[in-house]
Every structure is written in C-alpha cells, then in structure tokens.
Amino acid sequence: MMAIFLRAFPELISRRVGMVLVGLALLMPALHIYGWSRSLERLPDGSFVVHAGPTAMPVHDFLRSDLSNQLTFAHTFWVLLAIFATAPALTTFQERGWAELLFSKGLRRWEVLLGRYLAGLTAFAVALFFICGVPALYVWWTTGITQYRFFTGLGLTLLSFASLLSLMALVSVLQVNAALLVMVGFVQFTFARFLATRGELYVLIPWDWLKTLLDWLYYLLPKNAGLQRAATTYLTTATFVSWWLLWTTAVFAVAALAAACVLLQRKNI
Amino acid sequence: MAAVGTNTPVAAGAPAVETAGLWKTYRPGLGQAPVRALRDVTIRVERGVIFGLLGQNGAGKTTLVKALLGLTRPTAGAARVLGCDPADPVARRRIGYLPEAMRLPEFMKAEPFLHYMGALNGVDRATRKRRIPEVLERVDLQAPRKQIKEYSKGMQQRLGLAQALMNDPDLLFLDEPTEGLDPLARKQVRDLLLELRAAGKTIFLNAHVLSEVEQVCDQCLILKQGQVVRSGKPSEFTRKTGEYILTLAQVTDAVHSAAQSVLGPLRWEGPSAHIKPRDRAQLNELIDRLRAVPVEIESLEPVKSTLEEFFIEVITGKEPRE
Numbered sequence: 001m002m003a004i005f006l007r008a009f010p011e012l013i014s015r016r017v018g019m020v021l022v023g024l025a026l027l028m029p030a031l032h033i034y035g036w037s038r039s040l041e042r043l044p045d046g047s048f049v050v051h052a053g054p055t056a057m058p059v060h061d062f063l064r065s066d067l068s069n070q071l072t073f074a075h076t077f078w079v080l081l082a083i084f085a086t087a088p089a090l091t092t093f094q095e096r097g098w099a100e101l102l103f104s105k106g107l108r109r110w111e112v113l114l115g116r117y118l119a120g121l122t123a124f125a126v127a128l129f130f131i132c133g134v135p136a137l138y139v140w141w142t143t144g145i146t147q148y149r150f151f152t153g154l155g156l157t158l159l160s161f162a163s164l165l166s167l168m169a170l171v172s173v174l175q176v177n178a179a180l181l182v183m184v185g186f187v188q189f190t191f192a193r194f195l196a197t198r199g200e201l202y203v204l205i206p207w208d209w210l211k212t213l214l215d216w217l218y219y220l221l222p223k224n225a226g227l228q229r230a231a232t233t234y235l236t237t238a239t240f241v242s243w244w245l246l247w248t249t250a251v252f253a254v255a256a257l258a259a260a261c262v263l264l265q266r267k268n269i
Numbered sequence: 270m271a272a273v274g275t276n277t278p279v280a281a282g283a284p285a286v287e288t289a290g291l292w293k294t295y296r297p298g299l300g301q302a303p304v305r306a307l308r309d310v311t312i313r314v315e316r317g318v319i320f321g322l323l324g325q326n327g328a329g330k331t332t333l334v335k336a337l338l339g340l341t342r343p344t345a346g347a348a349r350v351l352g353c354d355p356a357d358p359v360a361r362r363r364i365g366y367l368p369e370a371m372r373l374p375e376f377m378k379a380e381p382f383l384h385y386m387g388a389l390n391g392v393d394r395a396t397r398k399r400r401i402p403e404v405l406e407r408v409d410l411q412a413p414r415k416q417i418k419e420y421s422k423g424m425q426q427r428l429g430l431a432q433a434l435m436n437d438p439d440l441l442f443l444d445e446p447t448e449g450l451d452p453l454a455r456k457q458v459r460d461l462l463l464e465l466r467a468a469g470k471t472i473f474l475n476a477h478v479l480s481e482v483e484q485v486c487d488q489c490l491i492l493k494q495g496q497v498v499r500s501g502k503p504s505e506f507t508r509k510t511g512e513y514i515l516t517l518a519q520v521t522d523a524v525h526s527a528a529q530s531v532l533g534p535l536r537w538e539g540p541s542a543h544i545k546p547r548d549r550a551q552l553n554e555l556i557d558r559l560r561a562v563p564v565e566i567e568s569l570e571p572v573k574s575t576l577e578e579f580f581i582e583v584i585t586g587k588e589p590r591e
Contacts, residue, residue, distance in 0.1 A: 003388035004389070007385050011374065096370060100366070101432075103340055104366040104442075106389065108358055268295075268342060269341060
C-alpha cells in the first residue's frame with residue numbers, strides 16, 4: 001500500500017489542478033505572512049496591535065475575525081478545489097488497461113484504493129497546512145498567542161473533506177468517471193448546506209414523508225456545513241457545538257470507504 | 270531459478286494453470302440477455318511450456334485470462350494458478366502479466382515505473398535495482414530516461430514486457446506481446462519466449478498471429494464462443510495434406526510424358542509442379558521414371574496445412590481433412 005501511496009502523491013500534484021493547489025499552497029502563506037509582518041506592531045508594554053485600515057486594533061480581536069474568515073474560506077474554496085484535484089486519483093487506476101495491470105499484481109485491490117485515498121487526503125492536508133497553518137504558526141511564533149483552536153478547526157475541515165473523498169471513492173467504484181466524482185462532491189457539499197438549514201424550509205413543505213426523508217438524509221450524510229460552523233464557533237467561543245456532527249461524519253467517512261473497498265474487491269475488471 | 274525478492278509458497282509440482290468446468294456469464298443490464306463468455310472450460314497447462322490461446326475476437330480469451338488472474342470471478346467452476354487460488358495476491362506475486370490494451374502512466378519514466386511495478390509484487394529495493402537493467406536489456410529497450418508519453422508504440426510494448434518480467438515470474442500471461450512491434454522486434458520477442466521456456470517458465474500466450482503460435486507454442490487451444498473446440502500440439506493441427514511440391518532441374522517433353530504416365534497430366538509452373546500421389550509406392554514410381562529420363566530432382570517437399578488454415582476450418586465449422 002505504501003508503494004501505491006508514494007506513487008499516487010506525485011501523480012496527484014503533477015496534474016494541472018494539483019499544480020494550482022501546490023502553487024497556491026506556496027503563494028498564499030507567503031502573501032499572508034507578508035501582510036502580517038507589515039501590519040503587526042509590538043507596543044512598549046509587549047502587547048501587539050494590528051494596523052488594519054486607518055485604525056489599529058488589538059491583535060486578539062483581529063485574529064478572531066481573520067482566522068475565522070480563513071476557516072470559512074478553507075472549508076469552501078480549498079475543499080472545492082481539492083475535490084477537482086483529487087477526483088482523478090480515484091478514477092485513473094480503475095480505467096481500462098491500467099486496472100488490469102495494477103490488479104494483477106500481488107496486492108489486494110482495497111490496498112490500492114486505500115493508498116490512493118490516503119494520497120488524496122494527504123495532498124489536501126499538506127495544502128491546508130501550508131495555506132492556513134503556516135501563517136497561523138507565524139502569528140503564534142511572533143505574538144505568542146496560541147492557535148490550538150484554529151488547528152482544531154483545520155482538523156474539522158480535514159474530516160469534512162475526508163467524508164467527501166470517501167463518498168467520491170464509493171461512487172468511483174460504481175462508475176469510473178472523474179467528472180461524475182467532481183459533481184458528486186459538489187452536490188454533497190451544497191446539499192449538506194441545504195440539509196443543515198432544512199428546518200427553515202419545513203414551513204414550506206406540506207408532506208411529512210418528505211420532511212422525514214430529509215431528516216434521515218441529514219442523519220446519514222456527512223455534515224459538512226455543520227462542521228464548518230462548528231469550526232468557526234469553536235475558534236471564536238471555545239465551545240464545541242456538537243460532538244454528534246463530528247462522529248456521524250467520521251462514521252460516514254469510514255463506512256463509505258469500507259463499502260468502496262468491498263465493492264472494488266468484488267468487481268469484475 | 271530462485272524467486273526474486275519474494276519468498277512465496279506456491280504449490281510445488283502443481284500444474285501452472287488448471288481449470289475445471291469454468292463458466293463466466295456477464296449480465297449486461299436490465300432487459301439485456303446474459304452473455305456467456307466462458308462455457309465449461311477445462312484446461313491443464315503443465316509447467317515449463319508455452320501455451321497458446323487462440324480464438325476469434327469475443328471468443329472469451331481475455332475473459333479466461335482475467336479469470337486466471339483473479340480479475341474476474343467465474344460464475345461456476347474452479348481455477349488454480351501455480352496450485353493456488355488466482356484471487357490470492359501471494360500467488361500473483363509469482364505471475365507476470367502483459368495486458369492487451371495496456372495503459373501506462375505517461376508522466377513516468379521507465380525506471381521508476383519498473384520500480385513501482387516490482388514493489389507492487391513485493392520485490393525488495395535492492396533486487397529491483399539489480400533487476401531493472403537486466404529486464405531492460407532483455408527486452409532491448411533503449412532511451413529509458415524519456416517520459417513514457419514520448420515512447421513509440423513498440424517501446425511501450427517492450428516496457429510492458431519488461432514490467433511483466435520484473436518479479437522473475439514462474440508463470441507469464443502475455444496478451445498479444447508482439448503487437449505494434451517491427452519484424453525484428455517480433456523475432457526478439459519470440460526468442461525471449463523460448464529463452465524463458467528454457468529457464469523453466471510457463472508462458473500463457475494469447476495471440477492472433479498464428480504463425481508465431483505455430484513457431485513457439487508447445488500446446489495450444491482454440492476457443493469458440495467461450496467453449497474449447499480444439500486443444501493439442503500445433504504440430505497435430507498442421508497436418509500433411511498428401512500433396513508435394515516437386516522441383517526439377519529442367520522440364521522437357523520427356524519429363525512431361527514420364528510424369529503423365531504415372532500421375533496423369535500435371536500443371537507445371539516453371540520447373541515446379543504440385544503433385545498428389547495416391548500412395549508412397551506411386552510417389553516412388555514417379556521418382557524412378559523421372560530419374561530414368563534422366564533428369565535431376567532438385568527438391569520434393571511435402572505440403573502441410575498451416576495453423577491458420579486449420580484455425581479457419583475450425584472456426585468456420587468445416588471439419589479438417591483427414
């Protein structure tokens with residue numbers, strides 16, 4: 001499995017979208033750190049202020065809103081970009097000519113899928129660390145303000161992406177088509193937002209069966225929107241909205257990936 | 270030869286390939302009739318032979334190979350390779366495979382690709398480093414520092430062969446190994462197959478070029494609509510037709526009348542004629558008459574049917590002439 005992982009990783013980042021992700025992962029932290037270094041000022045009493053616009057504001061206040069925005073951005077733009085970048089990793093090895101070659105080797109098919117899944121997840125984790133984590137570490141290092149909550153928020157973003165990747169892996173076994181995987185990722189991402197706010201729509205829905213159906217879909221599917229909200233709330237208030245969001249999404253990620261492995265193992269190539 | 274980098278317990282002494290009543294039925298989709306790709310296929314391939322699998326397109330050859338590699342699950346029946354279940358990855362570490370419609374990772378170069386393929390078969394790094402130049406030389410692949418996307422079709426085919434040899438397999442499945450190769454390279458591949466056989470390897474060859482099968486295979490099998498219709502040695506299929514090509518130093522009126530007195534009127538094409546004597550005695554009588562003319566006999570060659578002719582007769586349903 002390690003051989004699969006080590007080969008899938010460079011394959012991922014050598015694709016165009018992968019290169020964009022790598023490029024942004026290098027550019028974004030550089031710009032961010034540059035901005036911080038220009039706007040941060042150490043006062044004689046040892047505290048820090050940030051010059052954002054015409055006024056200076058205490059660094060704690062600025063960080064809360066800036067890092068919260070970063071988490072929201074990471075959970076939308078970066079996740080959607082990563083869906084584009086990682087979808088081919090789940091399909092190319094199952095395409096005709098390549099699948100026969102790979103699956104005739106001395107390893108189990110689920111090892112191949114899992115190796116490539118982990119490569120996709122690692123690519124996103126590394127990109128996320130560079131884009132968001134490195135600037136946060138810079139702030140931590142220069143101001144001494146710890147960023148544990150921000151990194152926990154990044155962890156929740158990673159879990160959210162892992163659940164999407166698991167769903168894409170499951171679909172890839174049923175239909176080998178990278179474009180379809182991208183669509184499935186996007187639809188789930190959007191649908192999760194809809195399901196998270198379904199209560200507001202219930203006044204418009206006259207059928208109880210549809211409400212029950214939507215409730216069950218919400219229980220079963222990953223709670224991507226909920227996790228995003230939980231991450232920003234935890235960053236700003238230090239309270240965790242609901243553990244239920246976390247473990248149900250984790251269970252979905254594991255179950256979908258396990259189902260993908262079993263189906264691939266049984267598939268006729 | 271010892272296993273390379275692997276210490277796999279494959280059943281010693283077991284046939285290389287063995288199937289018993291193998292069936293494979295595909296169900297294309299709702300409302301579509303099931304497709305029977307394999308029907309009761311029973312074969313046994315001993316170790317150290319080159320086995321040719323023949324059949325028209327869609328006869329079930331690729332399905333059979335896939336079933337033997339654990340790529341597809343048979344609907345009924347059993348298959349064993351090297352005495353093990355083909356679905357067992359440990360058994361597959363002793364197998365090399367060159368698929369027909371192979372797709373290689375274009376962004377890679379030959380050496381990392383071969384490292385990758387070897388690693389997937391559990392070959393350790395040190396052995397891979399030693400083995401890569403060996404297999405590249407064996408398949409005569411030049412310029413391995415290029416990216417695979419820059420390779421010609423023939424080079425890609427050679428690389429496909431090289432990856433199949435990376436784990437020094439006991440059993441090789443080769444699907445059209447000479448596809449896309451020039452005549453010289455085809456000869457090199459045939460020589461390689463013979464070398465591998467001499468080293469005790471078993472080769473399961475799926476080929477359309479029947480002259481090649483005829484040249485290298487010890488055994489062959491013809492599949493028709495998923496069923497085994499003929500199996501045996503290629504020499505058993507390339508029978509004598511009872512005809513000969515007679516070539517003389519010169520053809521004179523005396524020669525004409527001598528030959529006609531034994532076999533009736535013959536159609537001469539220059540100094541040669543196709544003859545079909547009734548039996549050996551008549552053939553000898555003809556030779557005696559010609560020598561008495563006198564005329565020198567340059568050659569007398571028996572005409573044999575080719576494997577291709579036999580294959581066409583079997584596939585079209587015409588029974589071969591006895």
